[in-house]
């Protein structure tokens with residue numbers, strides 16, 4: 271269970287999120303939606319431990335995030351990030367970008383690339399493939415180790431509807447707690463929960 275208790279956040283005294291209290295069920299698929307500027311990315315950064323909120327507390331299975339003794343290890347082992355700024359390493363191939371974060375055998379990595387329809391690009395470098403293909407490679411890297419939590423910010427921003435559905439389908443099929451921020455959730459066919467933000471407040 272992931273729990274947010276009275277989370278608020280301000281940037282330079284400007285209040286961006288206000289008094290958010292939420293419980294996210296284990297192994298559920300959740301979408302944070304809202305207009306541009308409503309605070310989706312900020313909320314996702316907070317629940318994924320990348321940003322410390324100005325106020326409030328975050329709990330993972332009852333343990334306050336501040337009290338997790340090795341937060342880097344927790345992130346490496348338990349969390350998969352699909353963030354737009356989370357770039358692939360340019361001097362490594364698609365395959366190598368994924369192989370560097372996992373002990374999984376090559377066959378399994380290639381199988382995941384196949385599911386994402388980018389297996390034929392395994393030996394290409396990031397600047398030799400399209401933005402949407404890079405995005406799918408980043409998704410593969412985030413989920414290869416089957417993390418307990420997956421946080422994704424506009425994971426299908428560069429993808430057409432078929433590839434969006436593939437990515438959402440893969441994320442939904444994982445035994446993970448998934449939180450996706452997107453301004454357009456019309457493409458997500460089934461979700462356990464839609465969390466809507468308006469001007470930094472839950473609707």
Ligand SMILES: Nc1ncnc2c1ncn2[C@@H]1O[C@H](COP(=O)(O)OP(=O)(O)OP(=O)(O)O)[C@@H](O)[C@H]1O
Nearest residue numbers: 281282286304305306307308309310311312313453
């Ligand atoms: N690092 C920052 N410093 C100052 N203000 C910021 C920062 N990051 C975001 N903001 C502001 O906080 C507000 C919420 O931004 P956020 O990115 O969380 O919204 P969003 O709903 O994800 O928007 P979008 O859909 O456009 O990505 C915006 O007004 C934004 O300008």
